[in-house]
Structures are given as C-alpha cells and as structure tokens.
Amino acid sequence: MSRVAYVNGRYVPHGDASVHVEDRGYQFADGVYEVVLVHNGRLVDEGPHLDRLDRSLSELSIKQPMSRLALQAIMREVVRRNRVRTGLIYMQVTRGVARRDHAFPKDATPALVITCKRIYQPKPEAIEKGVSVITIDDIRWARCDIKSVGLLPNVLGKQAAREKGAFEAWQIDAEGNVTEGTSSNSWIVTHDDELVTRPAANDILNGITRQTILKLAEDRGLTFKERPFSLAEAKSAREAFVSSATAFVMPVTQIDDAVLGNGQAGSFTMGLRDAYFDYMADAAPL
Amino acid sequence: MSRVAYVNGRYVPHGDASVHVEDRGYQFADGVYEVVLVHNGRLVDEGPHLDRLDRSLSELSIKQPMSRLALQAIMREVVRRNRVRTGLIYMQVTRGVARRDHAFPKDATPALVITCKRIYQPKPEAIEKGVSVITIDDIRWARCDIKSVGLLPNVLGKQAAREKGAFEAWQIDAEGNVTEGTSSNSWIVTHDDELVTRPAANDILNGITRQTILKLAEDRGLTFKERPFSLAEAKSAREAFVSSATAFVMPVTQIDDAVLGNGQAGSFTMGLRDAYFDYMADAAPL
Numbered sequence: 001m002s003r004v005a006y007v008n009g010r011y012v013p014h015g016d017a018s019v020h021v022e023d024r025g026y027q028f029a030d031g032v033y034e035v036v037l038v039h040n041g042r043l044v045d046e047g048p049h050l051d052r053l054d055r056s057l058s059e060l061s062i063k064q065p066m067s068r069l070a071l072q073a074i075m076r077e078v079v080r081r082n083r084v085r086t087g088l089i090y091m092q093v094t095r096g097v098a099r100r101d102h103a104f105p106k107d108a109t110p111a112l113v114i115t116c117k118r119i120y121q122p123k124p125e126a127i128e129k130g131v132s133v134i135t136i137d138d139i140r141w142a143r144c145d146i147k148s149v150g151l152l153p154n155v156l157g158k159q160a161a162r163e164k165g166a167f168e169a170w171q172i173d174a175e176g177n178v179t180e181g182t183s184s185n186s187w188i189v190t191h192d193d194e195l196v197t198r199p200a201a202n203d204i205l206n207g208i209t210r211q212t213i214l215k216l217a218e219d220r221g222l223t224f225k226e227r228p229f230s231l232a233e234a235k236s237a238r239e240a241f242v243s244s245a246t247a248f249v250m251p252v253t254q255i256d257d258a259v260l261g262n263g264q265a266g267s268f269t270m271g272l273r274d275a276y277f278d279y280m281a282d283a284a285p286l
Numbered sequence: 287m288s289r290v291a292y293v294n295g296r297y298v299p300h301g302d303a304s305v306h307v308e309d310r311g312y313q314f315a316d317g318v319y320e321v322v323l324v325h326n327g328r329l330v331d332e333g334p335h336l337d338r339l340d341r342s343l344s345e346l347s348i349k350q351p352m353s354r355l356a357l358q359a360i361m362r363e364v365v366r367r368n369r370v371r372t373g374l375i376y377m378q379v380t381r382g383v384a385r386r387d388h389a390f391p392k393d394a395t396p397a398l399v400i401t402c403k404r405i406y407q408p409k410p411e412a413i414e415k416g417v418s419v420i421t422i423d424d425i426r427w428a429r430c431d432i433k434s435v436g437l438l439p440n441v442l443g444k445q446a447a448r449e450k451g452a453f454e455a456w457q458i459d460a461e462g463n464v465t466e467g468t469s470s471n472s473w474i475v476t477h478d479d480e481l482v483t484r485p486a487a488n489d490i491l492n493g494i495t496r497q498t499i500l501k502l503a504e505d506r507g508l509t510f511k512e513r514p515f516s517l518a519e520a521k522s523a524r525e526a527f528v529s530s531a532t533a534f535v536m537p538v539t540q541i542d543d544a545v546l547g548n549g550q551a552g553s554f555t556m557g558l559r560d561a562y563f564d565y566m567a568d569a570a571p572l
Contacts, residue, residue: 005307018304019312021293021399026305027378028437029315060442090386092313099403100376102437102444102469113307117385139428141439150436151314151388153427156346158388183388 004081006074006114011081014115023111024095028102029150031094031111032056037245038079038087038116042283044245046072048208053093056147061104062095065112076286078116087118088246092149119246127273130253130265131167133242135231136160138171138179138203145202154182168242170234170255177228179203184244185210188229188237189268195224209243209276216275231255239266241273248280249273290367292360292400297367300401309397310381314388315436317380317397318342323531324365324373324402328569330531332358334494339379342433347390348381351398362572364402373404374532378435405532413559416539416551417453419528421517422446424457424465424489431488440468454528456520456541463514465489467528470536471496474515475525475554481510495529495562502561517541525552527559534566535559 003014024030034053037044050068057064065071075089091114098105140153157169161182168181178186179198185207187197195217200206217224234240235258242250249272251265260266289300310316320339323330336354343350351357361375382394426439443455447468454467464472465484471493473483481503486492503510520526521544528536535558537551546552 007307015306017307019307020301021291021303021305021378021401023312024441026309026312027319027435028441029435030438030441033313060438061445092307102441103448104441104445115307137428141427142423142425143439148438149313149315150438152316152346152434152436153429155310155314155316155388155390159347159390162389 003115003117004078006078006112008111008113011077017113017115019111019113020097022100023097024105024108025092025111025149027100029148030060030062031092031149032060032062032147033090033092033149034147035245036075036089036091037280038084038089038286039280039283041085042280042285043075043089044280044283045208045212046075048211049245052147052206052208053091057093057110059143059146060095060148062093063110065093065110071112074114078114079286082116084116084118087116090115090117094149127251128265130251130263131242132165132254133168133170133181133252133256134161134164134166135172135178135256136169138173140171143202144179144204145200145206147205157182167250167252170231172231173203175228176230176232178231178234180205181242181244184242184247184250186234187213187241187243188234189239189266191238193223193238193268195222195268195272196229197224197226198228199226207243207245209245209248212279213243213249213272213276216272216279220275235260239269241269249276289401289403290364292364292398294397294399297363303399303401305397305399306383308386309383310391310394311378311397311435313386315434316346316348317378317435318346318348318433319376319378319435320433321531322361322375322377323566324370324375324572325566325569327371328566328571329361329375330566330569331494331498332361334497335531338433338492338494339377343379345429345432346381346434348379349396351379351396360400364400365572368402370402370404373402376401376403380435413537414551416537416549417528418451418540419454419456419467419538419542420447420450420452421458421464421542422455424459426457429488430465430490431486431492433491443468453536453538456517458517459489461514462516462518464517464520466491467530470528470530470533472520473499473527473529474520474523475552477524479509479524479554481508481554481558482515483510483512484514485512493529493531495531495534498565499529499535499558499562502558502565506561521546525555527555535562
C-alpha cells in the first residue's frame with residue numbers, strides 16, 4: 001500500500017508530497033518539527049510533543065497552523081491512512097511561502113506537513129549488546145532548545161558516527177562536557193547508581209523521552225541528578241544510554257575507545273528501558 | 287510576464303516550482319546556495335560564486351549536481367526566460383530526496399533549484415544618508431564559512447534589525463568583536479584612513495563582494511587590513527559599511543545609538559562604492 005502525506009490542507013500520495021521552493025523551510029530552515037511515536041496503535045506522549053511544538057513556534061514567532069484539536073485529528077488520519085500500528089509521525093511547521101527575504105514576511109501562512117512511516121525495533125540481542133558512540137565538538141548554534149529543522153550540524157555528526165560504525169555522536173562543549181547526541185539525549189549511571197543527565201537549557205533539546213525518563217526515575221525512587229557531566233566521567237561511568245522518541249532507552253556500551261563495564265547493557269539501563277515500555281503500553285489508544 | 291524557475295531538470299512556472307517534502311533541504315537544512323547579481327545584463331563575479339558553491343558542496347560532501355558549463359547554461363536560460371536585466375540569480379543545491387534519516391543517504395541525487403528576480407536599487411539620496419545597524423550576539427554555529435541554507439539565526443537577527451528600523455544586524459562574538467551582518471560582511475574605516483574587515487575563517491562567510499572590495503582596495507593603493515575589530519572601535523570609527531552581492535558597498539552611518547561622523551556617507555566608502563560600480567560595469571555580458 002502506498003504512503004499518504006498531509007501537506008497544507010490535502011492528503012496526497014507520498015511521492016507527490018511537495019512544497020514550494022520559496023517555502024522558508026527550504027531556503028532558511030525557518031521551521032520546526034516533532035516526531036511522535038506510534039506504539040501498538042497508541043500515540044506516546046502526544047500532549048508533551050504538541051506542547052513543545054507550540055513552544056518552538058512561539059520562540060520563533062511562527063503562528064500555529066491550526067488548533068490543537070484540528071492538528072490531532074490530522075495526525076490520527078495520517079496514521080489511519082498509512083495503516084501504521086508501530087511507527088512514527090513526522091510533523092513539520094514552517095513560516096510558509098514568501099518572496100525570499102531574511103526578515104519575517106508580513107503575510108505568510110504557516111506551512112504544515114505530516115507524514116507517517118513504520119519503524120522496526122532492533123532485536124533483543126542487539127539491545128543487550130548495546131551501541132557505541134563517538135564524540136565530536138559541539139559546533140551548533142546557541143538555541144538548541146528550539147526543535148528547528150536547522151539540523152545540518154546534526155547531519156554531519158550522525159554521518160561521522162555512521163562512518164565509524166557507531167550509533168550516535170555525543171557532542172562535547174567547550175568545557176569538555178557532553179551536551180547530547182545528534183538526535184538523542186545522553187545519560188550516564190555512576191558507580192554510586194546515580195542517574196545523571198545534563199540540565200535542559202538553551203544548549204540541548206529538552207527531549208520528551210528525557211522528561212518521561214526523569215518522571216519514571218522519580219516514580220521508582222531512583223537517585224537521579226540533572227547536572228553537566230564530562231566526557232571523562234562518561235567513559236568511566238558504570239552505564240550509559242541515549243534516549244529519544246524512537247530509540248527509547250538505548251544502552252551505550254562503548255564511548256570512543258572506552259568500553260563500559262563488561263561491554264553489555266547494564267541492569268540500571270535495562271530496568272529503565274523496561275519501565276519505559278510499560279509506560280508506552282499505558283498510552284491512550286488512538 | 288510570469289516568472290520561470292528551474293527545478294531539477296525542468297523549467298516551470300514560478301508558482302509550480304516545488305520540491306519533495308523529503309528533500310533534505312526542507313527537513314535538515316542539508317544544502318547550500320549562492321546569490322549572483324545580474325547587473326545591466328552582466329553576471330557579476332560568476333566564477334568566484336561558482337567556486338564558492340563548489341567549496342560549500344565539498345565541505346558537506348554533497349556531489350555537484352552537474353558540470354559547471356551545464357550550470358552556467360541554465361543560469362543564463364533562467365535569466366533569459368525571466369527577462370531580467372538587473373536582478374539576482376538564486377541557486378540552491380541540496381543533498382536530494384531520501385527517506386528521513388540524519389546520516390547521508392546512500393543514493394540521493396543532489397537537487398538543484400535556480401530562480402531569478404528583478405531587484406531595484408535605493409535612490410542616491412538614500413545611499414548618501416546611509417543605513418543604520420543594530421548589534422546582536424552571534425549565536426550561529428561554528429561553520430559560518432559554509433554558505434548553507436541553515437539561516438534561522440540570520441533570519442532572527444534580520445528580523446530584530448527590521449523591528450528597530452535598521453538595515454542590518456551586526457553579530458558580536460564572545461570577545462566583543464564584530465563578526466558580520468546577517469547577510470553581509472562588516473567593514474570600518476579608521477581615523478587613519480585604514481580599511482578594516484575581519485579575516486575570513488570559519489566564523490564568517492567569505493563574501494565574494496568582500497573579496498572583490500579587497501582587490502579593488504589593493505589596486506587603488508588604499509591601506510587595508512584584515513583583522514578583528516571590536517564593537518567599540520566600530521562605533522568610534524570614521525566610516526563603516528556593509529558589503530554583499532546585492533547591497534554592494536552600503537554606507538553605515540549609525541551603529542546602535544552611535545552616529546558615525548556627521549551621519550552621512552563618508553568619502554572613503556563612497557569612493558569604494560564608485561569603484562565597485564566601475565568593476566561591475568566591466569563584467570562580461572551574458
């Protein structure tokens with residue numbers, strides 16, 4: 001069955017889903033996006049994702065393309081038309097089409113694109129083995145809290161990881177601390193069984209999965225702290241993992257050349273991963 | 287007469303010029319661009335612009351969409367079809383269309399869009415009066431030497447300028463030095479009649495007009511230096527101006543609240559502007 005996309009008011013075959021060349025998303029990266037997971041026919045953290053979309057738009061003074069209720073109806077229709085039970089919804093809002101000029105156009109209508117595709121999870125053996133990450137300088141702009149489509153540094157970082165056979169690239173700030181991955185947040189577990197992740201500020205994206213994991217940790221009485229951690233600390237940590245809407249809680253067993261623990265996913269991480277799956281199973285059906 | 291755009295092998299009415307929603311330019315700002323001036327039926331600095339396009343593509347490991355000769359033929363055809371005597375050519379190359387994934391796709395074909403539009407120059411009185419600039423923190427990424435479409439910080443900066451009635455926003459680095467404008471390079475003239483502009487490195491775009499001005503200054507035996515200059519020095523400079531392919535040499539007579547000299551375009555700047563117009567008049571006809 002062929003895929004269907006929603007583009008500015010119309011449901012179209014995926015192959016025909018197009019935007020004007022003067023859409024400011026194309027010429028200026030003047031837009032934002034969200035990725036929402038569809039898990040067994042349920043939308044995971046839909047509300048928080050839409051809240052963050054609103055915040056990103058607000059930070060850039062882009063008008064909301066429509067009411068939240070209307071947006072939610074389209075999300076569901078896109079999922080339905082694509083017959084996706086487990087996959088992801090990709091939604092992008094840009095400032096719209098206007099004659100090219102850096103400053104905001106006076107009369108542009110925000111553009112909205114929503115697509116949906118199936119995704120497949122790694123096998124349990126792969127999860128047990130964990131993934132490796134490389135490290136790179138964080139060369140991004142100062143407003144990484146805005147989930148903009150200006151992802152070129154993330155693209156270059158992910159490609160660097162791919163070329164070294166790694167799952168992700170952790171970005172390192174000028175102080176030698178880990179900011180985050182190119183499409184995921186970074187976490188470590190100390191030898192005192194403390195869960196650590198960098199506080200959300202302008203230099204990282206405050207992941208929705210990140211926030212959910214913090215809530216799950218709190219609910220379970222785990223010790224956790226939001227504080228910067230250095231690359232050196234990460235390399236000598238008991239465990240590490242990355243989080244994102246599509247990777248959930250993914251064990252990291254190697255950082256550059258440093259193998260963590262016995263090179264297998266640790267129990268703290270796997271406990272959180274299980275907790276996250278339980279949490280997803282409780283999401284409201286579509 | 288309606289405008290015509292070149293999009294991936296076809297000449298299409300401007301209104302129909304569209305790209306797929308999974309063009310990586312739209313989802314990742316994974317592309318670069320150039321703006322080439324058409325001045326009285328001549329292309330200004332065509333070679334250097336195409337050289338820089340090649341460099342930007344190379345830095346991002348994006349393949350060239352076609353040979354230079356083919357590209358030049360299309361540029362001319364777009365100018366011709368749009369009947370532009372004085373205007374600009376906008377050309378954008380992205381990594382192409384691929385299923386969304388941060389890392390480089392294996393088999394994407396680079397996308398190429400070329401448009402052309404007329405532009406009009408300010409009246410001589412406006413040039414004599416000069417323009418004002420505001421200043422903002424430079425919040426951009428560390429590779430501003432790549433002319434990528436990741437222009438969101440530039441958009442925000444230009445909008446901030448617009449809201450204050452200014453022509454441009456000069457970006458200030460952590461040391462208090464001026465890097466450049468959001469779509470132009472920054473220059474000052476000291477009280478010793480020395481022309482100063484920041485050296486081209488990873489933190490600014492090495493403007494083609496910037497390079498031409500340096501050559502013109504050298505040809506004319508003017509004293510000039512490529513060195514960083516502070517905002518304080520700029521505010522107390524004898525003259526200042528911005529340069530770009532479309533603003534040429536534009537006198538700056540106010541920086542934030544500081545009025546430069548007598549608040550009118552200075553003779554050093556106007557001399558360079560005249561020299562630049564002479565230079566443009568010598569460009570090869572299309």
